[in-house]
Amino acid sequence: xxxxPNKSEIAVLKHLWTHGEQSAxxxxxxxxxxxxxxxxxxxxxxxxxxxxxxxxxxxVHGIAVFAAAVSKVTVLGGMVRDLTRKVFDIEGELPVSMFxxxxxxxxxxxxxxxxxxxxxxxxxxxxxx
Numbered sequence: 001x002x003x004x005p006n007k008s009e010i011a012v013l014k015h016l017w018t019h020g021e022q023s024a025x026x027x028x029x030x031x032x033x034x035x036x037x038x039x040x041x042x043x044x045x046x047x048x049x050x051x052x053x054x055x056x057x058x059x060v061h062g063i064a065v066f067a068a069a070v071s072k073v074t075v076l077g078g079m080v081r082d083l084t085r086k087v088f089d090i091e092g093e094l095p096v097s098m099f100x101x102x103x104x105x106x107x108x109x110x111x112x113x114x115x116x117x118x119x120x121x122x123x124x125x126x127x128x129x
Contacts, residue, residue: 008045016068023065073109077116093118
């Protein structure tokens with residue numbers, strides 16, 4: 001995943017990660033308190049995310065439903081790598097213990113995140129040499 005989702009896209013992804021496959025109306029109803037969007041804005045965001053392959057669309061009985069096509073670990077790992085490597089110029093292993101209190105990540109996902117961040121960082125360092 002080369003680019004990272006923006007705040008609007010993260011709101012949609014978080015909703016889909018939590019609730020699974022949903023129609024645009026269901027996504028809208030789930031994120032509207034946080035975002036304040038109109039329904040057409042929700043549809044626009046979801047359609048742009050589908051164009052970026054961040055959500056998958058399929059038709060169920062004539063209704064389009066959407067599911068996250070990227071895992072929360074992949075997105076979070078990319079964001080952490082970008083922040084630590086590009087903004088803070090931090091090299092070496094990164095502790096994922098700072099995410100241990102998050103209700104959004106299981107122990108297994110924390111392990112996966114640690115491997116993703118630190119494996120990718122080793123490859124990044126090799127490429128930079």
